[in-house]
Amino acid sequence: MKCIALGIRPRDVVTRKSLENAARIVAASGGSTNAGLHLPAIANEIGVDFDLEDVTKIFRETPYIADLKPGGRYVAKDMYEIGGVQVLMKALFDGGYLHGDCITVTGETIAEQMEQVTFPSDQDIIRPTSSPLSPTGGVVGLKGNLAPEGAIVKIAGMTQLKFTGPARVFECEEDAFAAVEKRSYKEGEVLVIRNEGPKGGPGMREMLATTAALYGQGMGDKVALITDGRFSGATRGFCIGHVGPEAAVAGPIGLLKDGDMITIDAEGGSISVELTDEELESRRKDWKPRKHDFQSGAIWRYAQTVGPAYAGAVTHPGGKAETHVFADI
Numbered sequence: 001m002k003c004i005a006l007g008i009r010p011r012d013v014v015t016r017k018s019l020e021n022a023a024r025i026v027a028a029s030g031g032s033t034n035a036g037l038h039l040p041a042i043a044n045e046i047g048v049d050f051d052l053e054d055v056t057k058i059f060r061e062t063p064y065i066a067d068l069k070p071g072g073r074y075v076a077k078d079m080y081e082i083g084g085v086q087v088l089m090k091a092l093f094d095g096g097y098l099h100g101d102c103i104t105v106t107g108e109t110i111a112e113q114m115e116q117v118t119f120p121s122d123q124d125i126i127r128p129t130s131s132p133l134s135p136t137g138g139v140v141g142l143k144g145n146l147a148p149e150g151a152i153v154k155i156a157g158m159t160q161l162k163f164t165g166p167a168r169v170f171e172c173e174e175d176a177f178a179a180v181e182k183r184s185y186k187e188g189e190v191l192v193i194r195n196e197g198p199k200g201g202p203g204m205r206e207m208l209a210t211t212a213a214l215y216g217q218g219m220g221d222k223v224a225l226i227t228d229g230r231f232s233g234a235t236r237g238f239c240i241g242h243v244g245p246e247a248a249v250a251g252p253i254g255l256l257k258d259g260d261m262i263t264i265d266a267e268g269g270s271i272s273v274e275l276t277d278e279e280l281e282s283r284r285k286d287w288k289p290r291k292h293d294f295q296s297g298a299i300w301r302y303a304q305t306v307g308p309a310y311a312g313a314v315t316h317p318g319g320k321a322e323t324h325v326f327a328d329i
Contacts, residue, residue, distance in 0.1 A: 002105075002107070003105055003107075006107045008103065008105065008107060010046075011046050011319075012103055013102075013103055013104065013105060014042060014045075014046055015046070015048070015102065016043075016048045016050060017099040017101070017102050018099070018102045019039050019042065019043055019048065019050050020058055020099060021098050021099055021102060021110070022035070022039060023035065023039060023054075023055050023058040023059065023062075024058060024062050024092055024097050024098060025085065025088060025089065025092070026059070026137070026139065027058060027059040027062035027063075027064065027136075027137025027138060027139060028062055028063065028064060028065050028066055028088060028091070028092055028097075028137065028138075029064075029065075029066040029068055029088060029138070030064055030066065030068055030071050030072060030137070030138025030139070030154070030156030031138065031139065032139075032154070032232070033139055033152045033153070033154050033230065033231060033241055033242070034230065035055065035139070036052050036055050036056065036139070036141070036152040036242055037052075037204070037230065037242065037309060037312060037313060038312070039055050039312075040052060040054075040055065040310070040311055040312035040314075041312030041313065041314050042312075043312070044311065044312050044314045044317075044318035044319070045318055045319055046318075046319045047318055047319025047320040047321075047322065048319070051310050051311050051312070052141060052149075052150045052152065052242065052309070052310035052311075053141065053143075053150055053310070055141070056139070056140060056141025056150070056152065056269075057141075058137075059136065059137035059138075059139050059140055059141065060136050060137065060140060060141070060269070061136070061137075062092075062097060062136070062137040063095070063097075063129050063132030063133075063134070063135055063136070063137070064132055064133045064134045064135075064136065064137050064138045064156060065088070065091055065092075065126055065127045065128070065129060065132045065133060066079060066088055066125065066126050066127075067124065067125055067126075067127070067133060068125075068156075070156075071138060071154070071155075071156030071158065072133070072156065074125045078125050079125055079126065082120050082123045082125055082126070083117070083120060086113075086117045087117065087119060087120065087126050088126055089110070089113075089114065089117070090114055090117040090118075090119045091119055091126055091127070091128050091129055092129065093110065093111070093114045094114075094119065094128070094129070095128065095129030095130070096129075097129065098110060098114075100114065133156075138154060138155060138156030139152060139153070139154050139155070139156070140152070140153055140155055140266050140269060141269060142240060142264065142265075142266065142269055142270060142271040143269065143270060143271070144270045144271045144272035145252060145272050145273060145275070145277070145280070146226075146243065146252050146253060146256075146262065146271045146272055146273045147240075147243045147244060147252070147253070147271050148244070148245065148251075148252070149244030149245055149251075149308055149309075149310045150242065150244060150310050151226070151240050151241065151242050151243040151244070151271055152240070152241055152242045153238065153239065153240045153241070153264070153266055154231070154239070155266050158221075158238070158266075160221060160238070161265070161266040161267045162263075162264065162265050162266070162267065163190070163224045163238050163263070163264045164261065164262070164263045164264070165188045165189050165190045165223070165224065165261070165262060166188075166189055166190065166258070166259045166260065166261055166262075167189070167190050167192050167256050167257070167258060167259060167260040167261075167262050167273070168185055168186075168189045168190065168191050168192065168258055169192045169194065169256050169257065169258050170191065170192060170193050170194070171194060171195055171290055172193070172194075172195055172196065172290075173193055173196055173205070173207055173209070173210060173227075173229070176191060176193045176207075176210050177209055177210050177213065179191075180210055180213045180214055180217070181213065183217065185223065187219065187222040187223065188222065188223070189223050189224075190223070190224045190225070190226060190262045190264075191210075191223055191224070191225045191226075192225075192226050192227070192253065192256055192262075193207060193210065193225065193226070193227040193229065194227065194228055194246075194247035194253050194254055194256070195228070195246075195247045195248060195254075195290045195292070196227055196228055196229030197228035197229060197243075197244070197246025197247065197248055197309060198246065198303075198306040198307070198308065198309055198313040199246060199248040199249060199303050199306055200228060200246050200247055200248030200290065200292065201229060201292070202292060202294060202299055202300075202302055202303035202306065203299070203302065204229050204230050204309065204313055205229060205230075206229070206230050206231055206232045207225070207227055207229055207230070207231050207232075207239070207241070208231065208232035210225065211225065211231060211232070211239055221238070223238075224238035224239075224240070224262075224264055225238065225239045225240065226239075226240040226241075226243055226253070226262070226264075226271070227239075227240070227241055227243060228242070228243045228244065228246035228247050228248075228251065228253050228254075228309070229241060230242055230309075238264060238266075240264060240271060242309040242310070243271075244308050244309050244310050245308060246308070246309065247290070248289055248290070250284050250287050250289075252273065252280055254287060255275075255280055255283040255284060255287060256273065257283075260273050260274065260275060261273065261274040262274075302315060
């Protein structure tokens with residue numbers, strides 16, 4: 001009600017700058033790869049260009065300073081008890097990483113809010129930006145001939161940032177989970193779970209069960225996973241999600257075969273397969289889409305309209321296409 005009285009609308013608060021601030025918070029806290037999907041989707045609603053590449057550029061430029069699980073030592077409640085997200089914002093603001101002129105729902109700017117916050121020095125849950133856990137954020141973007149539209153991986157707490165191995169291809173998560181349950185995979189393989197993207201799933205569900213099973217078997221750091229779907233924020237290890245274009249639209253991930261050599265370099269920000277453009281194109285001519293179980297109804301309709309993951313997997317043109325602001329009353 002105060003916001004209405006002050007004349008503060010959602011699009012006054014949610015701006016390109018505020019989305020950049022949000023991406024900083026995710027990076028600094030080793031947050032979820034899901035931000036690479038949700039922030040572009042929010043941007044679409046307000047008619048702002050802010051895709052996966054924009055998000056991951058901020059991730060690369062932001063220090064990782066909150067020592068939180070699953071990569072770190074503490075949980076969200078620990079951070080709450082020392083002052084919560086405000087303390088994380090204070091560290092970033094003092095380090096020059098936040099846009100202080102963004103308005104908040106209080107009617108004050110972030111800079112004005114931060115004047116009221118004291119950074120506690122008697123704790124090691126959140127560090128100042130001058131002494132980070134790592135100089136780049138806990139989540140990084142990848143691009144290459146396997147993911148021309150990009151992909152995303154969480155590296156918070158990881159020591160091994162490069163991986164090369166042969167592909168082991170699964171057409172859906174259930175197939176991958178069954179193979180992991182039976183331990184019918186090998187150390188050093190890159191497990192590829194495809195047809196789980198926005199169109200192919202449909203709906204881009206998270207692959208938490210498979211990653212949890214791998215860690216339960218002590219193999220979490222001995223294989224890599226890539227998917228055109230997504231991974232949970234609780235995921236650890238070399239788990240690359242949001243690979244685009246997805247398999248359902250004949251993206252490179254949909255053209256892979258068992259044994260294709262895949263290289264992931266989270267330091268260099270690349271993901272590639274040892275195949276020439278000509279070979280990929282040759283395979284594309286023989287490609288056929290996998291049929292999912294939703295050939296009618298609301299989920300079928302969703303699959304017809306949903307866009308690529310790098311742009312937020314949205315189902316409509318967003319704020320840019322609006323001809324009338326319905327909040328103007």
